Amino acid sequence: MFETFLFVLLAVVTTIAAILVIVQRNPVASAIYLIITLFCLAGIYLLLSAPFIAVIQVLVYAGAIMVLFLFVIMLLNLEKEKKLIYRNRLQKVLGVFLGGVLLAQIGMIFSSVLLEGSKGKFPAEKVAALGNTEVVARLLFTDFLLPFEIVSVLLLVAIVGAIVLAKKQI
Amino acid sequence: MVSLSSYLILSAILFSVGVVGFLLRRNIIVIFMSIELMLNAANLAFVAFSRFLDSMDGQIFVFFVMAVAAAEAVVGLAIIMAMYRVKETVNADEMNLMKW
Numbered sequence: 001m002f003e004t005f006l007f008v009l010l011a012v013v014t015t016i017a018a019i020l021v022i023v024q025r026n027p028v029a030s031a032i033y034l035i036i037t038l039f040c041l042a043g044i045y046l047l048l049s050a051p052f053i054a055v056i057q058v059l060v061y062a063g064a065i066m067v068l069f070l071f072v073i074m075l076l077n078l079e080k081e082k083k084l085i086y087r088n089r090l091q092k093v094l095g096v097f098l099g100g101v102l103l104a105q106i107g108m109i110f111s112s113v114l115l116e117g118s119k120g121k122f123p124a125e126k127v128a129a130l131g132n133t134e135v136v137a138r139l140l141f142t143d144f145l146l147p148f149e150i151v152s153v154l155l156l157v158a159i160v161g162a163i164v165l166a167k168k169q170i
Numbered sequence: 171m172v173s174l175s176s177y178l179i180l181s182a183i184l185f186s187v188g189v190v191g192f193l194l195r196r197n198i199i200v201i202f203m204s205i206e207l208m209l210n211a212a213n214l215a216f217v218a219f220s221r222f223l224d225s226m227d228g229q230i231f232v233f234f235v236m237a238v239a240a241a242e243a244v245v246g247l248a249i250i251m252a253m254y255r256v257k258e259t260v261n262a263d264e265m266n267l268m269k270w
Contacts, residue, residue, distance in 0.1 A: 007172045011180045018184055018207055022191030027199050034203050037184075041210055044180070047172070048221040053213075053232050060236050065206065065243045072247045073199060076254050092194055099190035106182040115174050120225025127226065135226055136233070144230050151237045158241035165248035 007047055014040040027073050031066060038062040049124050052133045177218035185211035198250055198262045202243070209239050 017036040024030045038061045045054035127135050140148050184207055191204035213232045220228025253265055 018187045030200050048217050050217050050229050053229050095193035099186045103186040110178050117223050122226045123224040154241050158244045162244045162248040165252050
């Protein structure tokens with residue numbers, strides 16, 4: 001009962017904040033609402049008994065990535081952009097319409113496809129007994145070692161790319 | 171107990187909001203935020219399936235998606251900064267240097 005209440009609360013706040021992200025004119029306000037969305041998603045991950053992912057969500061998304069966004073918004077002078085009003089009504093109507101069609105399509109797929117499959121090796125009780133973080137770490141360093149190393153190379157490439165792109169003269 | 175389909179519906183709503191934001195907004199930073207919304211919707215679906223199918227693979231995948239999202243945000247925002255230096259704008263419609 002309490003879980004359902006918590007889920008509904010978090011889902012409603014997530015949806016409203018997500019809609020506010022895309023309707024706000026000021027990009028700083030958009031970023032703040034996106035942070036609220038990400039925090040609520042972290043709460044939903046906790047409900048799904050994935051505490052490691054929830055903490056990473058707060059640290060990496062709400063922390064690092066959003067600070068980067070706010071930093072860039074502050075660096076750019078966006079006063080001129082805020083005053084611009086784009087009056088392309090057809091595009092707006094078409095965009096919302098296509099979004100609604102997409103939502104209906106995804107909903108139809110979810111309602112028509114059987115959402116069951118063969119169960120994996122980690123039921124929630126077992127993971128809770130072992131510790132969620134420990135299970136994730138054990139899998140990352142055994143079964144998923146190669147993707148893990150590739151991700152570290154990817155992050156290195158991203159660092160080098162960002163430094164090269166931030167030079168005065170490209 | 172909240173069912174799997176309610177989590178998936180929330181994920182679908184988030185993804186659709188992201189798509190609509192991508193289509194409607196012309197500020198490239200907000201377009202970027204819409205992409206983050208879509209990535210988070212996919213993450214939510216991954217974690218929900220991982221929980222209801224008793225598998226940890228979904229959570230590992232979310233870990234990798236987050237790493238890729240971080241790399242993407244860093245490089246994308248650097249490109250936006252470089253673009254702003256050249257064109258003095260963040261309007262996606264005016265970023266047409268590569269358009270014939």
